[in-house]
Every structure is written in C-alpha cells, then in structure tokens.
Ligand code: FES
C-alpha cells in the first residue's frame with residue numbers, strides 16, 4: 001500500500017503547531033502545513049457482492065479540492081480535514097467489505113457440497129490461506145481506526161484555529177492596547193505577551209436587560225405533565241410575568257399574568273371552561289388573551305398580550321420575540337432506546353448565561369461535585385473537549401460524556417455509566433449503559449433562571465415504577481445543583497462588582513466560550529451565527 005499525501009499550508013497568523021498525531025510542519029512566516037491522509041490503492045467494489053448499497057459509496061478522492069502547495073485559509077483547511085473524514089468512512093467500508101467477502105469464502109470452503117469433491121488437505125490449505133487474509137484484513141481495520149482518530153483530531157484542531165481567529169477578529173482594539181512599551185522589562189513583556197495571546201471575552205458588570213434578538217427563538221417553558229386541565233403555571237420569561245393554562249380544546253396558551261382591569265395577577269384566580277378568571281372582579285380570558293367574560297358590566301373589546309404557544313414531545317414552548325416564529329420547533333428527545341425517568345423544574349437566583357457556562361463545563365466536576373456524582377474521581381492530567389461534528393457539540397476527554405449546547409439555552413449530555421455515580425470506559429459508545437440529561441435554562445428575569453431538567457436512562461426501565469423514585473431523583477439533582485449554585489452565586493456577585501467571569505479561558509473551557517461567542521453574535525444582530533450547522 002502506498003500512501004500519497006496532499007500537502008497544504010495554512011495562512012493563519014498563528015504560530016501554533018501540535019506535534020503529536022498531526023502531521024504538520026511549520027511553514028514560512030508561521031504558516032501551517034497540513035497533510036491529508038487521503039491516498040492508497042483502489043477499493044474492492046469490483047468484487048461485487050450482495051451488500052451493494054452499504055458499500056456503493058463514491059471514492060471521495062476524485063472530489064478532493066487541489067490545494068497541494070497552496071496557502072489555505074482556515075475554512076479551506078477545514079475542507080481538507082472534512083475530506084479526510086469522508087475518505088476514512090469510505091476506507092472503513094472497504095475494510096468491512098474485505099472481511100465480509102473473506103467470511104463468505106470461508107463459508108464456501110466449508111460447504112458440505114464442496115467437501116465432497118475436495119480432499120481434506122486442499123480444504124486445510126484453502127482455510128489457512130483465508131485465515132491469513134482475514135488476519136491481514138483485521139490489521140487493516142486497526143490501521144483505519146488509527147487513521148479515523150487522527151482525522152478527527154485534525155478536524156477538532158482546525159475548528160480550534162477557526163475559533164481562535166474569531167476571537168482575534170472580535171477585539172483588535174483590546175489586543176492593540178496590550179502592546180508592550182519599549183521600556184518594559186523582560187518579565188512584564190512576557191506577561192503582556194501572554195495576556196495579549198489570551199482569548200478576549202468580557203462578561204462583567206451588572207446583569208444587563210436582555211437584547212431583543214435573544215427572544216427570537218422557541219423556548220421550552222414547562223413540562224406537559226405539569227400543566228393539567230384546569231391548572232395554571234405562572235412563569236417569568238425575559239423579565240415579564242406570564243401564565244400558562246389549557247384552553248377548552250386542551251391546547252396550551254400563554255398570556256400576560258396581569259389583568260387588563262387593575263393589574264391583578266391572574267394566576268391567583270382559576271381556570272373555568274378553558275378561560276383564566278381574574279380573582280378580583282372575575283374577568284375571564286381565553287388562551288389568545290381575549291377577554292370573553294366581564295361580569296357585572298358591559299363586555300368591552302379587551303385583550304391582554306399572549307405569546308405563540310405550542311406543545312411538542314412533552315414540553316410547552318413559547319416564542320417571546322417580535323419576529324415571526326420559526327416554522328419548526330426543535331426536538332429535545334433523548335436518543336432512541338431511552339426512557340424518561342424524571343422531569344424537574346427549579347427556579348434559581350442566577351442569570352441564565354452563568355448557569356449555562358456552568359453546565360457546559362465538566363472540568364470542575366472532581367473539585368466541585370465531591371459529595372455527589374464525581375465522588376472519588378481522580379483529577380486527570382489533561383481535560384479536553386473535542387468537537388469533531390459541529391462547533392457546539394462534542395465529547396469530553398478523558399470522560400465518557402458527550403455534550404451539546406443547543407441554542408438558545410439548552411444543554412444535552414449523554415453519560416456512559418455502569419451504575420449511578422460511576423464512570424465507565426473511555427467513550428460513551430464503549431459504555432453499556434447511559435444516562436441522558438436535558439437542561440433548559442430559561443431566562444426568567446435578569447438574575448433568575450427557570451431550569452427544566454429531564455433525565456432519561458437506556459437501562460433499568462423498572463426504576464420508573466418504583467414508588468417515590470421521582471423524589472429520589474429530585475433530591476439527587478438538587479444536591480448536585482447546590483454544589484454548583486453556591487459557586488455560581490459567588491461568581492455572579494463578583495461579576496456585578498466588575499470581575500470578568502471569562503477572564504482567563506483555557507482549552508477545557510471551549511464549549512462555554514463558544515456559547516458566549518454564539519450569544520454575542522445573536523445579541524449584536526449578526527446575520528450569520530458562528531457554529532451554525534446549516535452554514
Ligand atoms: S383586576 Fe382583574 S377583574 Fe379587576
């Protein structure tokens with residue numbers, strides 16, 4: 001097998017070069033050389049077989065852009081890395097095909113009909129040859145595995161470079177200010193150098209009113225099971241009081257929680273035949289906010305504000321923004337095979353961004369969660385968050401945990417476990433059992449978050465029927481959250497007094513930093529959002 005390499009040099013103004021795994025060399029002026037893993041001999045599709053559709057995948061090498069010897073920008077380099085992944089996929093299919101064909105041959109040799117006209121010696125020889133070929137094919141699979149790992153690492157690295165450039169583009173003025181004066185001592189020069197190469201992200205000062213752009217998303221606000229017919233759920237959303245209830249048709253509605261007459265809170269009243277009734281003078285409103293009953297006076301044309309409100313997959317969603325609502329609601333279902341075991345709602349006294357920062361960080365676990373799920377965890381020498389698929393989802397190394405930030409305020413994570421509190425294996429796919437978590441951090445008011453937590457398992461379905469199990473899950477979730485809360489409250493207090501809660505991000509802060517970049521872009525009304533899968 002002869003591998004040929006495609007070489008490309010990056011024009012990024014960054015002088016980093018990761019030595020391990022990546023085949024990269026320093027180029028001129030601190031540029032990069034990126035060696036694609038594409039190459040090798042033709043495939044095995046000519047050995048036609050019955051598994052056609054699985055293996056009939058086009059060899060991506062013909063479509064690979066010709067970047068050899070050229071300086072690439074970050075996005076072109078990402079393209080190269082993406083082709084590497086496609087090639088790895090194609091190569092893996094070829095390897096699998098080889099093994100399947102060899103297995104078929106073994107079956108043929110052992111066929112009782114064939115045995116009738118072949119001597120034992122001939123069969124033994126044929127089987128020995130096939131065994132050799134099989135072990136060679138298995139070796140090839142291991143090589144492919146290593147190649148996939150290298151390609152994924154490379155892709156993650158490219159994304160990091162793009163991200164770094166986003167940081168640099170964001171605040172050139174701050175970097176300029178950090179330039180050292182000629183009279184600086186060597187020590188202070190180093191300090192300034194370190195400081196200027198750090199990622200600039202500023203989250204400090206009193207919690208500001210929410211930017212209207214942030215409202216133009218669908219927000220989950222309650223679990224369906226908590227909104228029974230005839231009941232109400234008062235919520236704060238973007239600093240306004242709202243109340244949820246079901247109309248006569250059973251569909252949920254969300255109206256302003258303030259009576260049009262004299263501003264009495266409506267949730268202190270009741271729901272009659274799908275209308276919410278004010279407890280003060282009995283005015284009744286339908287789910288679209290229209291006042292349909294006005295006892296003891298003439299019925300006037302009165303309406304209170306209402307929000308677009310829908311129910312999907314066990315959750316109630318609202319659209320608080322002024323833009324027309326997006327046509328589809330996102331899906332937050334756990335993967336197939338999981339069953340929901342707990343749905344918990346908590347009102348927390350912290351700004352929702354600070355809570356999201358906390359949930360998107362796993363490196364704090366062995367220090368913060370020492371009485372709960374991370375009890376006994378050792379502190380790894382290096383913690384990384386790798387993002388091979390999209391910029392807002394990836395997996396933790398060395399923990400078997402996949403994590404995703406789902407705009408505008410959701411965190412999804414899948415954790416490989418053997419039993420609650422125990423981690424197992426190096427990656428989630430290696431683990432036999434899993435726990436899936438959904439955290440929704442609804443911006444209630446400036447320093448308040450309504451947290452919706454849903455926990456699902458792909459094992460022990462019987463736990464769902466154990467009496468009071470829900471209380472145990474709730475107790476455990478509260479314990480974990482309290483371990484975080486005292487720290488986040490402390491951060492919030494310091495932030496209000498001027499400290500920057502993103503003063504010194506490091507590599508394991510990647511997902512939290514990306515959330516902040518995404519949110520900054522939304523709040524600034526950017527047309528194209530960073531890390532958007534659709535772009
Ligand atoms: S304040 Fe609600 S009916 Fe008077």
Ligand SMILES: [Fe+2]
Nearest residue numbers: 358364368484
């Ligand atoms: Fe935590």
